[in-house]
Amino acid sequence: MTVENVLSPPARTQEPHDPFVASIVHSDADSSGGPLAAALEEERTGAATRRSALKPIVALLKQPTLVASILVLALVTLWALVPSWFTAWDPNVGIPQDRLLPPSPEHVFGTDNLGRDLYARVVYGASTSLAATSVAVIVGLAVGSLFGLLAGFLRGFVDDAIMRFMDVLLAIPSLLLSLALITALGFGTLNVAIAVGLASIASFSRVMRAEVLQIATAVYVEAARVSGVRWYTVLRRHVLPNASGPVVALAALEFGVMVLAISSLSFLGFGAPPPTPEWGSLVAGGRDYLAVAWWLTTLPGLVIVAVVLSANRISRALERNGGIR
Numbered sequence: 001m002t003v004e005n006v007l008s009p010p011a012r013t014q015e016p017h018d019p020f021v022a023s024i025v026h027s028d029a030d031s032s033g034g035p036l037a038a039a040l041e042e043e044r045t046g047a048a049t050r051r052s053a054l055k056p057i058v059a060l061l062k063q064p065t066l067v068a069s070i071l072v073l074a075l076v077t078l079w080a081l082v083p084s085w086f087t088a089w090d091p092n093v094g095i096p097q098d099r100l101l102p103p104s105p106e107h108v109f110g111t112d113n114l115g116r117d118l119y120a121r122v123v124y125g126a127s128t129s130l131a132a133t134s135v136a137v138i139v140g141l142a143v144g145s146l147f148g149l150l151a152g153f154l155r156g157f158v159d160d161a162i163m164r165f166m167d168v169l170l171a172i173p174s175l176l177l178s179l180a181l182i183t184a185l186g187f188g189t190l191n192v193a194i195a196v197g198l199a200s201i202a203s204f205s206r207v208m209r210a211e212v213l214q215i216a217t218a219v220y221v222e223a224a225r226v227s228g229v230r231w232y233t234v235l236r237r238h239v240l241p242n243a244s245g246p247v248v249a250l251a252a253l254e255f256g257v258m259v260l261a262i263s264s265l266s267f268l269g270f271g272a273p274p275p276t277p278e279w280g281s282l283v284a285g286g287r288d289y290l291a292v293a294w295w296l297t298t299l300p301g302l303v304i305v306a307v308v309l310s311a312n313r314i315s316r317a318l319e320r321n322g323g324i325r
Contacts, residue, residue, distance in 0.1 A: 005189035008235065018085045026030075031279060031317070035139045043217055050094050056117070063317070065313055066313055066314065066317050068310075069300060069309070069310035069311075069313040069314050070096075070310075070314065072306050072307065072310040073307065073310050073314070074312065076126050076130065076303075076307055077085055077130070079122075079123045079124075079126035079127070080126040080127040080129075080131070081118075081127075082181075083123045083124045083126070083127065086123050087117065087119055087120040087123050087124075089107075089116075089117035089119070089120035090116075090117075090222060091116060091117070091120040091121040091123075091124040092116065092127075092275045092277075093114035093116065094111070094112070094113075094114035094115030095115040096114070096115050096228075097115065098111050098115040099112070099114060099115040100113060100167045100289065100292065100294075100296060101115075103295055103299070107119065107271070109196045109299045109300075110294055110295040110296070110299070112285065112286065112291065112293075112298075113285075113293075118282070118296065118299065119299075120293065121277040121282055122277070122279070122282065122299070122300050122303055123284075124277050125277035125278050125279050125281075125282060125300075127257065128189060128271075128276060128277065128278045129263065129266075129278055129279045129280075130259075131193075132178055132189045132190070132192060132193040132196075132262050133255060133258045133259050133262055134147075134270075135190065135193035135194065135197065136194070136196040136197035136200070136258045136262065137197065137251055137254060137255055137258060138197070139193070139194055139197025139198060139201075140196075140197040140199075140200035140201050140251075140254060140258075141199065141204055141247065141251050141254075141260075143197070143201045143202065143204075143209065144202065144203065144204025144205040145204050145205070145206040145208045145244075145247055146200035146207075147162050147166070147201065148162075148204060148205035148206065148207065148208025148209040148212065148236060148300025149208055149212055149240065149243070150162065150237070151155040151209045151212075152161055152208065152209040152210070152211070152216065153165065153203065153212050153216055153231070153234075153235055153239060159209075160184060162205070163206075163209070166201075166202040166205050166206060167202075168203065169199070169202040170202045174196075174198075174199045174261065175261065175264065175265075177193045177195075177198075177199040178192075178196050178199045178261065178265060178267075179195075179270075181194070181195035181198055181199065182195045182265070187270050187271075187273075188271075188272070189266075189271050189272045189278070192265050192266070192270055192271055193260055193262065195265075196258050196261045196262055196265070197258075197271050198292050199261075200254055201225055201260065201293075202249060202253065203250065204250060204251075204254075207246055207247055207250050207323055208243060208247050211242075211246055211247070212243050213246075215238070215239050215242050215243050216239060218238075218242075220238060221234060221238050221239065224237075224238055246319075248318065249315055249318035249319045250315070252311060252314050252315035253311070253312060253315035253319075254317075255311045256307065256308040256309070256310075256311030256315070257308075259304065259308055259311065260279065260304065260308050261281035261308050263279050263283070263304050264280060265280065266278045266279065266280025266281045266284070267280040267281065267284045268280075268284075269281075269284070270300070270317060279300055279303065279304050280304075282296075282300040283297050283300050283301050283304075286300075
């Protein structure tokens with residue numbers, strides 16, 4: 001053995017190149033990040049996406065009253081759409097020997113004075129009551145928002161004329177105004193819905209006008225005007241989408257109010273004629289039997305209260321996002 005062999009270290013054998021290990025050790029040296037770095041980045045992106053998707057659900061579960069309100073309205077909506085899923089009884093056919101039976105497993109809400117199942121009548125009445133309420137909300141939202149949009153954007157004489165007319169409508173109690181419109185339009189569920197909707201246009205108009213006045217002075221709206229965009233295009237593309245949030249929240253609030261208003265008018269006899277089930281008429285039909293059959297008025301009334309409170313709770317949740325002023 002020579003001196004050179006003792007002093008010099010033995011030559012290292014070159015280990016085979018492992019891309020997987022190299023991507024871990026020298027991930028910074030690879031401009032593309034290596035396959036493992038790309039996989040880790042993809043996993044992080046997917047986890048962030050899943051977390052962002054779960055945030056609304058987690059926030060919703062932290063508000064049990066809001067969850068309960070959504071479930072109530074979902075149940076009532078299913079009643080209106082597919083009532084046969086929830087009851088096998090015919091709402092208009094009664095059994096005389098079963099008249100005025102109290103609530104029981106067979107008749108959940110009891111029976112009325114003609115032996116008809118009250119729960120079936122409440123379930124089938126949801127379609128009439130909710131359809132009328134939806135028509136009223138659409139009429140009030142469409143007409144009121146149009147007036148408010150024009151008043152807030154055009155200003156001047158148009159603003160003064162529209163808002164003075166809305167002040168006149170606000171000076172008249174909504175129920176009295178609805179009765180006056182029903183007298184002109186005639187009885188019936190559709191006419192009641194239109195009358196209630198027209199009686200509410202002042203509220204929608206004022207909220208829409210307030211939002212439009214704020215948005216019309218924004219920089220992007222002024223830029224669109226200066227660039228020569230037509231005024232109705234500015235309304236449709238810029239003003240209306242940004243002003244619709246509070247108005248939608250108000251529509252949710254008015255939904256509950258209109259359920260109560262339509263039920264009240266139906267209670268007074270202006271709604272659908274018998275034997276069509278309607279929530280207000282069901283309460284009115286049981287007032288002569290309060291001493292012997294409390295459930296005829298109490299249980300349909302509780303359904304109305306639950307729907308109104310649920311709509312109000314949802315509108316409060318929307319108010320935090322839309323900001324009713």
